Amino acid sequence: MTPAKINCAEKATIPSQVGSSSTKLVNPKTKAITCRGVKMVFTSGVERFQALKGIYLEVQKGDIHLLMGPSGSGKTTLMSILAGILTPTAGRVYLLGEEITSMSRSKLARFRAQNIGFIFQGFNLFPALTAAENVEVALNIKGIWGRSARKQAQLLLEQVGLGDKAMSLPRDLSGGEKQRVAIARALSGNPKLIMADEPTAALDSQKGHAVIELLRFLAKEKGCTVLMVTHDPRIKDVADRVVYIEDGLLHLESKE
Amino acid sequence: MASIARKNLFEDIPRFLVAQAGIMFAVSLVTIQTGIFDGFTRTSTTLINSSQADIWVSSDTMVHLGLTLPIPVSQLSQTQQVAGVERAEGLIFKTPLWRDSGGNIMSVVLIGFDPQGQLFTPTNITQGSMKALSEPYTIIVDQTDLHTLNLQQTGDVGEIASLPARLVGLTKGNHSIIANPFVFTSLESANAYGNSGLTSNLDCKLQKGSDGIKCTTTYSKSAPTDITTTAPTSVKPAPPVPKHLTGNDLITYILVRAKPSEDLQTLKHQIEAALPSTRAYTQAEMIEKTQTYWQQRTGIGFILGLGAAVGVIVGIVIVSQILYSSVSSHLKEFGTLKAMGASDWVIYGVIWEQALWMAVLGYLPSMVLCLGLAAWTSATQGILILITPTTAIAVFGLTVLMCVGSSIFAIQRVIRVDPAIVFKA
Numbered sequence: 001m002t003p004a005k006i007n008c009a010e011k012a013t014i015p016s017q018v019g020s021s022s023t024k025l026v027n028p029k030t031k032a033i034t035c036r037g038v039k040m041v042f043t044s045g046v047e048r049f050q051a052l053k054g055i056y057l058e059v060q061k062g063d064i065h066l067l068m069g070p071s072g073s074g075k076t077t078l079m080s081i082l083a084g085i086l087t088p089t090a091g092r093v094y095l096l097g098e099e100i101t102s103m104s105r106s107k108l109a110r111f112r113a114q115n116i117g118f119i120f121q122g123f124n125l126f127p128a129l130t131a132a133e134n135v136e137v138a139l140n141i142k143g144i145w146g147r148s149a150r151k152q153a154q155l156l157l158e159q160v161g162l163g164d165k166a167m168s169l170p171r172d173l174s175g176g177e178k179q180r181v182a183i184a185r186a187l188s189g190n191p192k193l194i195m196a197d198e199p200t201a202a203l204d205s206q207k208g209h210a211v212i213e214l215l216r217f218l219a220k221e222k223g224c225t226v227l228m229v230t231h232d233p234r235i236k237d238v239a240d241r242v243v244y245i246e247d248g249l250l251h252l253e254s255k256e
Numbered sequence: 257m258a259s260i261a262r263k264n265l266f267e268d269i270p271r272f273l274v275a276q277a278g279i280m281f282a283v284s285l286v287t288i289q290t291g292i293f294d295g296f297t298r299t300s301t302t303l304i305n306s307s308q309a310d311i312w313v314s315s316d317t318m319v320h321l322g323l324t325l326p327i328p329v330s331q332l333s334q335t336q337q338v339a340g341v342e343r344a345e346g347l348i349f350k351t352p353l354w355r356d357s358g359g360n361i362m363s364v365v366l367i368g369f370d371p372q373g374q375l376f377t378p379t380n381i382t383q384g385s386m387k388a389l390s391e392p393y394t395i396i397v398d399q400t401d402l403h404t405l406n407l408q409q410t411g412d413v414g415e416i417a418s419l420p421a422r423l424v425g426l427t428k429g430n431h432s433i434i435a436n437p438f439v440f441t442s443l444e445s446a447n448a449y450g451n452s453g454l455t456s457n458l459d460c461k462l463q464k465g466s467d468g469i470k471c472t473t474t475y476s477k478s479a480p481t482d483i484t485t486t487a488p489t490s491v492k493p494a495p496p497v498p499k500h501l502t503g504n505d506l507i508t509y510i511l512v513r514a515k516p517s518e519d520l521q522t523l524k525h526q527i528e529a530a531l532p533s534t535r536a537y538t539q540a541e542m543i544e545k546t547q548t549y550w551q552q553r554t555g556i557g558f559i560l561g562l563g564a565a566v567g568v569i570v571g572i573v574i575v576s577q578i579l580y581s582s583v584s585s586h587l588k589e590f591g592t593l594k595a596m597g598a599s600d601w602v603i604y605g606v607i608w609e610q611a612l613w614m615a616v617l618g619y620l621p622s623m624v625l626c627l628g629l630a631a632w633t634s635a636t637q638g639i640l641i642l643i644t645p646t647t648a649i650a651v652f653g654l655t656v657l658m659c660v661g662s663s664i665f666a667i668q669r670v671i672r673v674d675p676a677i678v679f680k681a
Contacts, residue, residue, distance in 0.1 A: 080676040085595055106599055113597025120678055124592040128263035141598045197679045
């Protein structure tokens, strides 16, 4: 297993570490995720809050990478930036070798559509659409339409064990089933990156375990890189690396 | 794409129905107001359309069909002598008082024409015939005015200017929204009604310094006419038979049919040159002059247009609110679409599709409702609410524009959504 390189910045030494750390960083094109000196500041009126204080992170292709930390530590902000949903105040982010922080909005949207699958804590399924249609929408965004999209949606649902629930509305599905629909949706178009936000938080132990197994399968058998925000200690068992974020700074935790 | 817009719309039926009610209100208001305006415009020239004349000759003071000074009958024979004129007929247009059998009075529009003529015929005679108008003091009215005139059926009698008026026929579609009821009669009867209680005196003098003779017709009351009595007396002496029109009598218009292949503009000028103090109009010019008067010189066009504008504003407000609230309650879904890589145009497309569904589903029942209402008002009130295919298409376009335009606020809401909303449980 290739270890992920973690560059944890200290509050007082961020500027000097940026220079020294960057010289040690390998070419971003070989990594799934590379994050260099990312800072994020939120302002509200005259108030200013620095959510991220200089993040350095590298994730190998095919790894399951956990991002853990207490509430308000900056996990969601970092995940949003790594997914290209938020633009950082400073720093650069490379996904699959491409710098997304310099992309236009439309190019970034296309990049996300082609390369990233999302799994959300609240599932974020469209309540008015059936399970199959929820997957179909994601395929449509990736440019797959009509009969082909319907066929692929059905196949993906079968892969997550929900082939017989294709026509069910989310309200008729259990929490575990909803999350599996969300995973099927995330897998549409064979993304290279899966970004999962607390994928087991709303599930009981048994269903959570099934989802964990599915994610492990994706990484190890399908070659997906999985970046996951979680509080669930069970997932540590399948992760290649675990990083902690606290007060906007990353800390490496040894798995062993 | 699987129709998120359509399914979101039908997901919350009560909200959908409120939206549709608002759109239906707006569409109906615009359609009815436009229909009334178009119907009014058309009915204001119904009488002109009933004519087969090429040219209308009137006093040069004519403002519109119903507002002009009379011209002497002598000009009718002069017109017939103008080269290029194939046929000329007189038309009398007056607004005398009608008194029904109960003694109630009201103004009517009296149209006197030659029942044996060829240039003016009331459209859609549903009962009786034109020939019956050859009888003295007979009238034809529109069937929707029977109630207004307190008449029941043919044979019933009322009074015009204290002279009897016997109903001998009915028409359909000869009714104006703003004008008093039309009463069709012969030229002779119309002349008698118009001059009832008046005698005329023709005074001609040789003009000093010229070879011309100036004639003046003076009318004076020959006997007192009490129009305030409550009911016609049943023992009135029989009225005199209406006399044929002579040169001293007055008519309102001269209807002219030009000889085949005659240039109408040239003929108009020839007629105006032959008849002093007159103006000649082609049928189209007459229609335009009358319609322009009612549309521009009265507040009717403005008032009906204002009503339509209110309808559009109400529609925009309601659709905006519904779309905004719908988008707000599905904000996380739109955020998810954006996160998954949907372009801004895909997001706009979902909102616009929702707006289009609202437009179509609001428009169709509204149009059915309006067509039903128009048929009902035409049948029972004689009021023409004219909904032409052009009107229907234009209102549909306006409805789509209204609904799509209303989505601006909803789109603003989506544009400003915090992208990180997707990661919030």
